[in-house]
Structures are given as C-alpha cells and as structure tokens.
Amino acid sequence: MLKTIDFYYFSPTGGTKKAGEVLAFEIAEVVNEVNLAEKGVNNPGSDVVVVAAPVFGGRIPTIVSEKIAKFNGEGKKAITAVVYGVRAYEDALLELNDVMKKSGFEVIASAALVAQHSIVNEVGAGRPDKADIAEIKQFAKHILSTIKEGKTGIVTVPGNRPYKDRMKVSATPISLSTCGDCGYCASICPSEAILNTSGEMITDVNKCIMCMACVAKCPTNSRILPPNIQDGMTQKLAAFKDIQRENEFFFEQVIL
Numbered sequence: 001m002l003k004t005i006d007f008y009y010f011s012p013t014g015g016t017k018k019a020g021e022v023l024a025f026e027i028a029e030v031v032n033e034v035n036l037a038e039k040g041v042n043n044p045g046s047d048v049v050v051v052a053a054p055v056f057g058g059r060i061p062t063i064v065s066e067k068i069a070k071f072n073g074e075g076k077k078a079i080t081a082v083v084y085g086v087r088a089y090e091d092a093l094l095e096l097n098d099v100m101k102k103s104g105f106e107v108i109a110s111a112a113l114v115a116q117h118s119i120v121n122e123v124g125a126g127r128p129d130k131a132d133i134a135e136i137k138q139f140a141k142h143i144l145s146t147i148k149e150g151k152t153g154i155v156t157v158p159g160n161r162p163y164k165d166r167m168k169v170s171a172t173p174i175s176l177s178t179c180g181d182c183g184y185c186a187s188i189c190p191s192e193a194i195l196n197t198s199g200e201m202i203t204d205v206n207k208c209i210m211c212m213a214c215v216a217k218c219p220t221n222s223r224i225l226p227p228n229i230q231d232g233m234t235q236k237l238a239a240f241k242d243i244q245r246e247n248e249f250f251f252e253q254v255i256l
C-alpha cells in the first residue's frame with residue numbers, strides 16, 4: 001500500500017464518492033479526501049491521486065473539468081474513474097482523462113463504474129454492491145503492482161472527440177409545501193443555484209445542473225423534480241432497470 005493519496009471527487013448524491021473511496025482506501029493508508037465542489041481546492045500533495053466524477057449526459061460535469069484545469073499535475077500519477085447510472089458513460093472517461101493530462105497528470109489506470117441512477121433510483125439500485133466493491137479492490141491491487149514495478153505506458157479509454165454536446169437543463173427541482181425554508185439545499189447546492197428569497201427557495205435554471213444533491217439531501221424530503229420531468233426520465237430509463245451493467249477497467253499499455 002502507498003502511504004498517502006489525494007482523492008478528488010464530485011458526488012452530489014454520494015454514489016461517486018462511495019465507489020471512489022473503495023478504490024482510494026485500497027491504494028493508500030491515508031486518504032486525503034477533497035470535494036471538488038468546494039471553493040479553493042489546492043494542488044495535490046501526494047504523488048498519486050484518484051479522481052472520480054459522475055457521468056452527466058455522457059460527459060463529466062463542468063464543475064469537475066474547470067477545477068481540474070486549474071491544477072498543476074507536475075507529472076503525478078493519476079487513477080481516474082467515472083461513475084454512471086447503468087445507461088452509458090459515452091465520452092465522460094475520455095474527457096476526464098483529457099483534462100487530467102492537459103493539467104500535467106500521468107493517467108496510469110481508469111475505470112467506468114456503475115452506481116445507482118441519481119434521477120431514477122430504481123435503475124442500478126444498490127450499486128455499487130458487494131461484487132462491485134470486490135472488483136474495485138482487485139483493480140486497486142493491480143494498480144499497486146504496476147506502480148511497484150515502475151511500468152510506464154498510456155491508458156486508452158472509449159469515447160469520441162469532439163465530445164457529445166452537453167445536456168441542457170430546462171427545469172430544476174422544486175420545493176414542496178412541506179419545505180420549512182431551512183435553507184440547507186441552498187447551502188449544499190454545488191452550483192449556487194438556490195436562493196433563499198423571502199423564505200422561499202428559488203432555483204435559477206441557468207445555474208442548476210440538475211445534480212439531484214438538493215433532492216437527495218433535503219432533511220424533510222421536500223425537494224423533488226417536477227413530476228412531468230421525473231415521469232419522463234423514469235419512462236426513458238425504464239429499460240435499464242433490468243440491465244446488469246459490468247464495471248470496466250483500463251490499465252496502461254506497456255511500451256516496450
């Protein structure tokens with residue numbers, strides 16, 4: 001095991017953090033967890049970093065790419081993971097690796113991991129499960145051995161350039177009448193889209209990324225997607241409820 005590792009993540013509803021933590025804690029004794037949604041994130045201090053991002057519309061959220069673009073990787077080794085809700089990860093892993101490399105990191109291994117869908121929770125329900133966790137731990141062991149052996153190489157992951165267009169957010173979560181105006185949703189919103197205006201939570205559609213953090217974390221379960229949007233998503237993703245999607249792992253190709 002390594003002594004310390006920095007673990008960078010963005011995880012509005014917890015799935016990305018959960019999967020990424022399994023990886024990071026299997027690689028190093030001490031894991032320095034850094035939430036990319038927080039302001040003023042510093043350059044990594046450890047020699048190896050783990051970065052995990054959720055897949056939104058087949059891409060990584062701009063919050064993640066903008067933050068990574070500010071880092072100076074200084075040739076440090078990076079393990080990247082995108083976490084997605086069964087449908088598809090499309091260009092997200094390629095995009096994550098591209099921004100990491102552009103910031104000076106050497107990506108030595110990557111993964112596309114499956115988690116519960118944060119909009120339609122029945123899709124991928126319970127994932128990452130026991131079997132996923134065992135696979136992620138195995139992946140970590142392989143990474144540790146490649147680091148120990150000092151292998152160099154490049155990781156090739158699926159995806160296309162130019163990346164697919166970003167999904168457009170045309171509606172935001174709303175507050176039900178049970179909302180007690182505590183303002184917790186506004187305090188945790190990663191895009192500062194929710195304003196507590198005269199005791200009413202107003203959500204700015206131009207800022208909201210529909211990440212579902214406010215819906216998942218409201219202490220009184222008073223945040224929901226507008227029912228027509230939720231129903232539309234549930235229908236769109238219905239076919240994925242019965243799909244057992246596998247995690248995918250990508251290692252470096254050794255250059256001889």
Ligand SMILES: Cc1cc2nc3c(=O)[nH]c(=O)nc-3n(C[C@H](O)[C@H](O)[C@H](O)COP(=O)(O)O)c2cc1C
Nearest residue numbers: 011012013014015016054057058085087088117118
């Ligand atoms: C706005 C939005 C877009 C999403 N787009 C996709 C997608 O394109 N493909 C997919 O399989 N899952 C998609 N998901 C599901 C998430 O990738 C998945 O639930 C992930 O685990 C969420 O991370 P979190 O639990 O850390 O918030 C999307 C979720 C949201 C909220």
